[in-house]
Amino acid sequence: MAMPRVAVLGAGSWGTTFGKVLADGGADVMMWARRAEQAHEIREGKRNSQYLPGINLPRNLSATHHLAEALDGATQVYIAISSQALRQNLKGVRPLLGGSDAPIVSLMKGVEKKTGLRMSQVLEHELRCDPARIAVASGPNLALEIARQHPTAAVISSSSQETAEAVARRARNRYFRTFVNTDVIGTEFGGVLKNLIAVAIGIVDGVGYGENTKASIITRGLVEMTDFAVAQGAQPETLQGLAGLGDLIATCQSPLSRNNTAGRLLGQGYSFHEVVKQMDQTAEGLASVAPVLHLAREAGVQMPIVEQVKMVLDGTMNPRDIAPHLTTDDDEPTGERTTNESGGGGTALRRAIERALDQFRNRGRGAAGDRS
Ligand SMILES: NC(=O)c1ccc[n+]([C@@H]2O[C@H](COP(=O)([O-])OP(=O)(O)OC[C@H]3O[C@@H](n4cnc5c(N)ncnc54)[C@H](O)[C@@H]3O)[C@@H](O)[C@H]2O)c1
Numbered sequence: 001m002a003m004p005r006v007a008v009l010g011a012g013s014w015g016t017t018f019g020k021v022l023a024d025g026g027a028d029v030m031m032w033a034r035r036a037e038q039a040h041e042i043r044e045g046k047r048n049s050q051y052l053p054g055i056n057l058p059r060n061l062s063a064t065h066h067l068a069e070a071l072d073g074a075t076q077v078y079i080a081i082s083s084q085a086l087r088q089n090l091k092g093v094r095p096l097l098g099g100s101d102a103p104i105v106s107l108m109k110g111v112e113k114k115t116g117l118r119m120s121q122v123l124e125h126e127l128r129c130d131p132a133r134i135a136v137a138s139g140p141n142l143a144l145e146i147a148r149q150h151p152t153a154a155v156i157s158s159s160s161q162e163t164a165e166a167v168a169r170r171a172r173n174r175y176f177r178t179f180v181n182t183d184v185i186g187t188e189f190g191g192v193l194k195n196l197i198a199v200a201i202g203i204v205d206g207v208g209y210g211e212n213t214k215a216s217i218i219t220r221g222l223v224e225m226t227d228f229a230v231a232q233g234a235q236p237e238t239l240q241g242l243a244g245l246g247d248l249i250a251t252c253q254s255p256l257s258r259n260n261t262a263g264r265l266l267g268q269g270y271s272f273h274e275v276v277k278q279m280d281q282t283a284e285g286l287a288s289v290a291p292v293l294h295l296a297r298e299a300g301v302q303m304p305i306v307e308q309v310k311m312v313l314d315g316t317m318n319p320r321d322i323a324p325h326l327t328t329d330d331d332e333p334t335g336e337r338t339t340n341e342s343g344g345g346g347t348a349l350r351r352a353i354e355r356a357l358d359q360f361r362n363r364g365r366g367a368a369g370d371r372s
């Protein structure tokens with residue numbers, strides 16, 4: 001029986017690793033690489049030495065630098081391009097999708113700086129496709145560990161349960177297990193927000209602070225992540241799962257994390273520009289800070305950790321002075337629980353209720369998009 005054909009656009013660290021996951025799960029994988037020589041190395045040498053040194057790629061994974069060849073006959077399309085470059089790359093993809101109804105899967109964990117849009121929203125706008133066709137994958141997924149076949153779990157989310165299940169069935173193998181949900185907002189924002197907390201952890205690591213500081217930031221960071229995501233329409237339990245807490249733990253603990261590494265360099269005293277120069281892979285958190293804070297202010301959500309990360313990035317706060325977990329709104333003692341759990345009219349909860357009422361009133365006059 002012929003193997004199902006899938007396309008993976010983006011042959012960086014995560015795109016190539018995900019291509020291997022799919023190939024090891026039994027798919028015939030065609031990667032699209034930006035550079036011809038990289039496509040050649042993957043196709044002929046079964047290696048991607050720049051991004052995955054020491055990893056042998058499967059025989060049923062090939063590569064091209066022609067988009068049309070990559071997309072030809074694809075039954076599912078996976079995309080792992082740095083978030084700020086997604087929109088421009090999709091311009092070339094749209095005319096090639098033609099009448100295809102193949103699910104489109106975002107593997108990315110950023111928001112667009114200019115618009116504050118999540119990657120599934122950029123896909124929906126640029127490809128003008130039904131949101132039910134779009135899925136996102138997220139979770140504690142450090143590429144190199146998965147490429148080394150360490151057992152790992154992830155979540156596939158789509159507003160369509162059917163799409164989520166079809167993608168999850170394809171994107172699994174003996175070392176990679178996929179769960180499903182329909183909370184696209186929570187799943188995507190989990191991946192975006194944990195990057196920002198990982199930058200904070202890197203900063204305090206670089207400064208030389210210890211485990212108490214880091215545990216405090218991780219714990220308070222999860223509260224910030226949950227408040228923010230719920231205010232945007234996410235289900236709080238998604239943030240307790242693989243796409244929230246799971247990914248937060250992996251990214252904050254691992255030296256493999258680029259966000260964590262970027263933070264560490266900042267904590268050691270390098271400027272933002274020096275850090276960007278040193279990073280040869282995508283650290284999404286650096287570009288997501290400003291749009292996330294903008295959305296947070298609009299929604300009335302407090303994000304003291306992310307605020308202080310921004311100040312360090314802007315050079316207006318000495319990394320040594322960072323203590324975001326000690327910041328409170330009014331310096332009055334407060335409870336530890338999230339605003340939406342605390343009762344007493346938390347802003348995030350109030351806005352979520354207002355939004356639900358709006359949706360209810362507007363029912364039938366506009367699609368709810370990717371809300372579950
Ligand atoms: N690496 C991981 O462990 C991992 C895990 C899960 C999710 N992700 C997410 O996957 C996405 C891609 O990350 P990655 O690790 O593969 O990054 P990477 O830096 O390793 O690769 C980025 C890819 O984007 C491509 N690209 C296309 N046009 C570009 C342009 N104009 N500018 C820059 N790059 C361009 C590059 O060629 C490359 O293939 C990110 O959103 C990241 O958060 C990464």
Ligand SMILES: O=P(O)(O)OC[C@H](O)CO
Nearest residue numbers: 139140141142257258259
């Ligand atoms: O290397 P990072 O910081 O982009 O993190 C990679 C993955 O998102 C971890 O799940």
